[in-house]
Amino acid sequence: MDIHRIEDALSKHSCMEALTWCSENKTALRKIKSTLEFELRLQEYIELARARKKHEAIAYFKKHLVPWQDSHLAEIRQASALLAVPPSTQCGPYKRLYDHSRWSNLIQSFRFAIYTLNTLPTEPLLHLALYAGLASLKLPSCYDIDHAGTKNVDCPVCDPGLGKLAEEVPFSHHVNSTIVCRVSGKIMDGDNMPMAFPNGNVYSREVLEDMAARNGGMVKCPRTGAVCEFSELRKVFIS
Template sequence: MRAAGLLVFPPGTAAEPYRSFYSADRWESLASLFLETHHSLLSIPSTPLLHIALSAGLSALKTPSCHSAFASSSSNASSSVTSVCPICSTELNELARNVPYVHHTKSHVENDPVVLPNGRIYGREKLMAINVKLGTPEGKVRDPTDMSQLYDLTQVKKVFIS
């Protein structure tokens, strides 16, 4: 009977419940209800499958160094090393900012790992080679992902994996 009443009352009516039936909020709720019903009938997720797949792929590649201010990438002109990391590229960097970091169940540790005072771990040989390229003073070491910090070589500790 209320649906038939809509034929009698015009859209600008003050009579309830017909005034609320014609309100803009009602049309928005009907549109969202239609989409929910359509998606549930066809078993379509509310988030597009492309977004889900892209998020999973970006999360599988994202590491803490991807959003470092000093991360080496093809888009960083001051970088001495070129990276092929897709997360570091200008196209995907903003898209990947809110996805979680990758969680590897198998560890890939370099030979002779050392830890810097900021908690980052590197292979001693590679860390020293990078510091030679950066021109770090003798007896000092610089973190490649945070170049603002200069540490004394005595602060670098050997890591024993257990």
């Protein structure tokens, strides 16, 4: 509720609520070396300069910005010239200071500061869960163009959409391999053992038995189209 209240005030171009929060958490902000308070003070000075309230701006500058000169001297020097530059200026450095998009940056800076103080993740929990899930499933074969036909139908990384997201996470490390049927996406084990066609392609027994039951005992290799009797298939034992 506090975050929403302060961000709402910043979106309405008011720094008062955020500055109050900074005052209440001054020690903690100093420990994490946050510059949020300076950014807020600078924005209030910019708004006074925008309104051409020169006397108020000078007084504000001396009281709230000069104390930051040890760490923000360059920004303070640039800001000191704002009173001589109108808001309509096309001069790059001063045009950026007058830019209203700075308020959006202040909201982001505030959110980062309060998340850091409360040890909250700066990214949504859904994103973190996706990173962990994709990293645990990502394999080089998911991106092997030469074997696109062997992709697991149930693998999120093999999916074009999630696979694009997975490009940014590391490959998983598996000590033991898990054999998965490329047709059903199910794991092949002792209860659903792998069966090999004469051409060497391997599929799960469950899929091949179902195929044989529907085709009078004949099975067809989904990848090559080769047809043979179910009895010609060989059991595969992985050591």
